[in-house]
Amino acid sequence: VIIFMKSIEWLNNSIRFLDQTELPLNEVYIDTSDISILADAIRTLKVRGAPLLGIASAYGLLLGTQKEIQSSKEQFIRAFEDSDALLASTRPTAKNLFWALERMRNILRLNSKEDSTTLFDRLKSEALSIHEEDRVMCDKIGAHGADLIPMDAVILTHCNTGALATGGIGTAFGVILTAHNSGKNISVFADETRPLLQGARLTMWELQKAGIPATLITDNSAAWTIKTKKVGLIIAGADRIAADGDTANKIGTFNLAVLAKEHNIPFYIAAPSSTIDFSIQSGEQIQIEERGFGEVLNGFGKQIAPNNISVFNPAFDVTPHHLITAIITEKGILRAPYGNSIASMVKQ
Ligand code: MRU
Numbered sequence: 010v011i012i013f014m015k016s017i018e019w020l021n022n023s024i025r026f027l028d029q030t031e032l033p034l035n036e037v038y039i040d041t042s043d044i045s046i047l048a049d050a051i052r053t054l055k056v057r058g059a060p061l062l063g064i065a066s067a068y069g070l071l072l073g074t075q076k077e078i079q080s081s082k083e084q085f086i087r088a089f090e091d092s093d094a095l096l097a098s099t100r101p102t103a104k105n106l107f108w109a110l111e112r113m114r115n116i117l118r119l120n121s122k123e124d125s126t127t128l129f130d131r132l133k134s135e136a137l138s139i140h141e142e143d144r145v146m147c148d149k150i151g152a153h154g155a156d157l158i159p160m161d162a163v164i165l166t167h168c169n170t171g172a173l174a175t176g177g178i179g180t181a182f183g184v185i186l187t188a189h190n191s192g193k194n195i196s197v198f199a200d201e202t203r204p205l206l207q208g209a210r211l212t213m214w215e216l217q218k219a220g221i222p223a224t225l226i227t228d229n230s231a232a233w234t235i236k237t238k239k240v241g242l243i244i245a246g247a248d249r250i251a252a253d254g255d256t257a258n259k260i261g262t263f264n265l266a267v268l269a270k271e272h273n274i275p276f277y278i279a280a281p282s283s284t285i286d287f288s289i290q291s292g293e294q295i296q297i298e299e300r301g302f303g304e305v306l307n308g309f310g311k312q313i314a315p316n317n318i319s320v321f322n323p324a325f326d327v328t329p330h331h332l333i334t335a336i337i338t339e340k341g342i343l344r345a346p347y348g349n350s351i352a353s354m355v356k357q
Pocket residue numbers: 054057058059060167168169170171174175179180181207245246247248258259260324
């Protein structure tokens with residue numbers, strides 16, 4: 010069993026995070042007590058992955074409020090609200106970010122009569138719980154999901170869903186790791202995941218650290234790899250899941266679900282319940298982040314397309330629920346009809 014580094018950590022009055030844009034060649038940690046540095050790190054994907062964005066934004070509220078503990082209560086609350094708005098403006102798609110902010114807001118509401126010192130302590134313990142609960146959820150997702158992985162499975166995955174993206178062993182990666190650790194003799198193909206190459210840079214790095222047999226492919230090799238390398242299942246994470254099971258995840262995930270159907274292999278999503286947005290009925294209502302054209306225009310250390318062209322750079326797509334074989338959560342494995350299985354999961 011591999012003990013991974015913590016991709017983010019609360020130190021006494023500051024956070025320490027691993028700058029994921031420096032991977033795989035350099036492991037650079039950044040210490041800061043400045044919320045604007047964290048917000049910038051989230052925008053630029055130094056800190057990324059849906060569950061980690063939840064944890065980071067909870068810690069971000071601590072950074073934003075701690076300097077007002079000695080000030081008036083009004084100032085403390087204003088600092089909370091400003092920090093909340095700043096963090097909410099960083100990235101729109103991952104539900105976990107907004108879910109964590111909402112949990113912290115609830116603590117503020119429930120403790121509104123307390124002084125700032127007590128209020129801050131309560132916020133701090135909530136942020137630490139969000140982090141610890143995510144670690145536990147990852148373990149449970151791994152255990153539930155590993156039951157779905159046959160012996161000798163050849164698995165295709167996309168983007169990065171491991172310890173870097175979460176507070177624990179990961180979501181889809183957690184399933185892969187748990188199956189590997191239980192001796193299932195699995196092997197993995199990882200999509201490089203253009204434009205920002207989370208698969209090549211981050212997932213291959215994690216797979217290598219974990220000692221899992223793995224092969225990197227370009228995104229456009231997926232169909233041919235599935236066909237010729239006997240890929241038996243595809244598993245990916247999620248950034249937001251609607252009440253009907255429609256799932257937003259890293260751009261290219263939808264392609265893989267279509268390919269799974271063509272090849273008649275299962276397509277699984279693994280995510281904690283904090284990724285589910287019960288307030289929206291379908292994927293139509295999920296806001297898809299569009300990022301700067303420079304991410305597509307440049308790559309491999311240089312500009313790769315002409316100047317003055319138009320570029321479309323959605324960071325996520327939505328896989329329709331009918332293409333998803335099952336959604337693996339910490340509470341168990343959800344299957345169609347997802348409207349029912351998701352609704353009954355809430356009641357657990
Ligand atoms: O843009 P990113 O790198 O934050 O996107 C991450 C993904 O799409 C992951 O697959 C998703 O967050 C699931 S993470 C466990």
